[in-house]
Structure formats: C-alpha cells, structure tokens
Amino acid sequence: MQAYEHILVVIDEQNFVTKAISKAVNLIDRTHGQISLSLLESPSVINRIFPFLNTEHMHKTEALIEEKTAKLQLLIKELSAKGVAINPELFTCKSHSNILTLVNEKNIDTVFIAASNHNLVKGYHPRDVISYLIGQCHAPLFIVTDHKWAPSGHILSAVELCTEKPEHQMLTKKVLEESEHLTQLLNGDCHTVDCYFGESIDMSFKITNTERNQDIHLSLMKKHCHDYHLPYENVHLSLELPERAIEHLSKEIDSELIILGDCGHRGLLSTLSTHVSEEVLNHVNCDLLVLKP
Secondary structure, three states, rough: OOOEEEEEEEEEEOOOOOOHHHHHHHHHHHHOOOOEEEEEEOOHHHHOOOOOOOOOHHHHHHHHHHHHHHHHHHHHHHHHHEEEEEEEEEEEEEEEHHHHHHHOOOOOEEEEEEEEOOOOOOOOOOOOHHHHHHHOOOOOOOEEOOOOOOOOOOOEEEEOOOOHHHHHEEEEEHHHHHHHHHHHHHHEEEEEEEOOOOOOOOOOOOOOOOOOOOHHHHHHHHHHHHEEEEEEEHEEEEOHHHHHHHHHHHHHOOOOOOOOOOOOHHHHHHHHHOOOOHHHHOOOOOEEEEEEE
C-alpha cells in the first residue's frame, strides 16, 4: 500500500501543463505527505546529437526553459504560501535516467506525470518519457489526464487472480491493497475486472478445458473482495484481452482512475515492447496508476 509521503511531480518541458501538480496536491492533503517538482528538459534528437548545427534554435530553447523554470519556481512559492507541503527546491532533469536517480536519492514513493502525445515528427526524444518510466522506474507511476476526480467517483482495478507466476501474484495483491486504500482515501466506488479465457487451444491444437473458468474466477473474486473490503456487486469477468476489457469497462462506468500492475522490462525488450498499461493509456480518458512488483 502506497503511503504517498513523498511524491515527485515530473513536468515535461515539451508538455508544460500543471494538472499533475493539482492532483498530487489533492492527494497529499489527505495523506499529510510532501511533493517535489522536477522539470524534464527535452531538446530535440538533432540538437542532442549535433548541438553546434543550430545555435540560434538552442538559444531560443534555453530561453523557453528558463521561462518555464521561473514559472514553476513561482508556483512553488504560491503553493507554499497556501500551506501546501512542497519542497522549495525545483529539480532539473536533463535525461530520463536523471528521473530514476532522483527517485532513488530523494526516497520518492510515487511519481506523478501528465499524459502526453509526443512523436518523432516533432523532433522529440525517440522514447516517450512515460513509456520509459513504465519500463524502468521501480516506483509506482501516476499518469494524470484531464478527467476530473468526482466525489464518489469510480475506480477500476485490473487483477489476475489465477496466475501461477509469483511476480504477477505479488502485483495482484498490491493492486487489491491499493484499490482498498484509494477507495477509502478518495471516497470512491471500486470496480474490479479479471480476464479469463474459458476454452483454450494448447500446442497440440486440441481444445482443452482450463481451470481458469468462470466459476473459479468468481469464487476467487468473492474471496478477495471480502478480504480487501471491495464491493462484490462491482466484480466483472471478461473473455477479452486485458487491455480491451479495461478500455471497454472504463468507458462503460466512466472511471476516474484505473489501477493495474506492470512488471516492466529491461534492455532491448523494454525498447521494442508495448506494455499493457501503455495500451490502456492510449485508449482511455482517465488517470492511470501503474504499480510495480
């Protein structure tokens, strides 16, 4: 269960919005935690490789960064004057890996960042910062959209109850614990979704009856709802792929927040693969909390 004692809000210089700060402040008001702000500088790929080719453009970029830095420093002072527990120091990150270093050195327990729509055509970094953090950051990632948190709003939690993989079992436990915690903290209404596949085809091309059938899933869901004080009437089972099931149910209940687990990847696989959480983010319009093992 996340304590939300020290939240790091990353402000992407290429996606300069403050909605993640507002929601982080909302959360620490309830947990009596603290937030720190970090500005991620994101020069274009060409300027990174050949900084001497366009010095005029680089000077303009530096001026814009200085302007945004001043705005964030002013915002820190304004929030502090209102009694918000905010670190007076604004951290600067010149690369994605700098964020990971900051998380480790400052004992950050959750990272907040606004959802973005960057692409290579705009000359942005080849790997979006959110994709990078999902794959590499050990701290939970709270991805913020424009969807507001309504009183008694809907939280959607995605679980994998019949998994035999220890890492996935641990993630499911974390998702359920955090669902219980945030439902109470935000006075929300929690829905839980699990996917099962009923009949499946094995490698010999014979249709086999798996143990992950509807009755077993419902029995497990009932037990876990009881253990974590979640409403059993809000249990959903789906035969769809997880990302599609989450997308469809999120739109159906108009969820404010989706909670799911992601094991993350390292190395080449992390660069080439797309995570379920990224797929979900691309198709929903609500906040996403990605938990790690």
